[in-house]
Amino acid sequence: xxxxxxxxxxxxxxxxxxxxxxxxxxxxxxxxxxxxxxxxxxxxxxxxxxxxxxxxxxxxxxxxxxxxxxxxxxxxxxxxxxxxxxxxxxxxxxxxxxxxxxxxxxxxxxxxxxxxxxxxxxxxxxx
Amino acid sequence: xxxxxxxxxxxxxxxxxxxxxxxxxxxxxxxxxxxxxxxxxxxxxxxxxxxxxxxxxxxxxxxxxxxxxxxxxxxxxxxxxxxxxxxxxxxxxxxxxxxxxxxxxxxxxxxxxxxxxxxxxxxxxxx
DNA sequence: GTCTGTGCAAACGCTTTGCAGCCCT
DNA sequence: AGGGCTGCAAAGCGTTTGCACAGAC
Numbered sequence: 437x438x439x440x441x442x443x444x445x446x447x448x449x450x451x452x453x454x455x456x457x458x459x460x461x462x463x464x465x466x467x468x469x470x471x472x473x474x475x476x477x478x479x480x481x482x483x484x485x486x487x488x489x490x491x492x493x494x495x496x497x498x499x500x501x502x503x504x505x506x507x508x509x510x511x512x513x514x515x516x517x518x519x520x521x522x523x524x525x526x527x528x529x530x531x532x533x534x535x536x537x538x539x540x541x542x543x544x545x546x547x548x549x550x551x552x553x554x555x556x557x558x559x560x561x562x563x
Numbered sequence: 564x565x566x567x568x569x570x571x572x573x574x575x576x577x578x579x580x581x582x583x584x585x586x587x588x589x590x591x592x593x594x595x596x597x598x599x600x601x602x603x604x605x606x607x608x609x610x611x612x613x614x615x616x617x618x619x620x621x622x623x624x625x626x627x628x629x630x631x632x633x634x635x636x637x638x639x640x641x642x643x644x645x646x647x648x649x650x651x652x653x654x655x656x657x658x659x660x661x662x663x664x665x666x667x668x669x670x671x672x673x674x675x676x677x678x679x680x681x682x683x684x685x686x687x688x689x690x
Numbered sequence: 691g692t693c694t695g696t697g698c699a700a701a702c703g704c705t706t707t708g709c710a711g712c713c714c715t
Numbered sequence: 716a717g718g719g720c721t722g723c724a725a726a727g728c729g730t731t732t733g734c735a736c737a738g739a740c
Contacts, residue, residue, distance in 0.1 A: 442720080542682060691740105698733105699732105707726070713721090
């Protein structure tokens with residue numbers, strides 16, 4: 437795993453702000469000219485394999501990437517359907533459900549959970 | 564909303580078995596020759612608008628459609644990562660979380676939640 | 691007869707692949 | 716010096732659009 441300019445810049449962008457970003461957003465952040473879109477895809481794939489990045493596949497078609505911090509707890513997001521801003525929730529209350537499924541014979545369980553709605557800022561602006 | 568052969572066949576397929584189906588599965592079920600793929604997309608879009616069908620956008624890239632029964636409770640699914648079979652869970656324990664978000668100012672909340680794992684059948688076959 | 695639904699072909703956007711050249715180690 | 720990384724071009728795939736014709740009401 438070589439240390440290149442593109443990889444350094446991308447990792448930097450992912451670390452400085454927390455919040456899952458789209459590939460497009462990341463591309464803009466590190467400067468469109470400093471890196472090809474194809475390289476973005478490939479680098480993010482490499483980062484995923486290296487467990488540096490987690491892929492958040494929102495159910496609305498958009499795919500986002502966030503810096504994977506092994507220390508922080510498993511969490512989910514709220515996506516504003518108007519401004520597309522994403523906030524993080526600090527906990528996850530699904531352990532009881534996974535427990536039930538494990539009892540039923542399921543193995544290697546994971547889950548994807550995302551919330552959608554109008555965020556406070558958009559809600560007050562709209563009304 | 565006209566009653567055509569394609570629409571009748573598609574609605575039939577969706578109703579006779581419960582479980583979200585991919586567009587491909589539905590196309591196969593009603594017979595590949597009896598309907599163009601494009602019409603499948605268009606008809607499913609119409610059904611969604613008419614609230615006859617609910618779209619389940621799994622986080623793994625696959626999109627599925629299920630017959631929308633207004634009487635049945637809001638529920639989620641478990642997807643087997645090996646055989647791709649989908650089972651339905653009967654309840655949803657996320658109301659407390661949505662409540663908290665509403666208190667924080669979020670509006671019009673919805674969520675997408677899907678579980679992934681190895682189903683009991685695949686688990687016993689594999690070991 | 692009118693207006694909606696359908697099939698076919700083509701466009702579309704996002705993502706992946708192939709290949710030649712560059713740069714990190 | 717070598718092999719991984721990158722850019723560019725092109726292919727791939729699921730989905731959408733345009734248009735002419737057929738079918739429902």
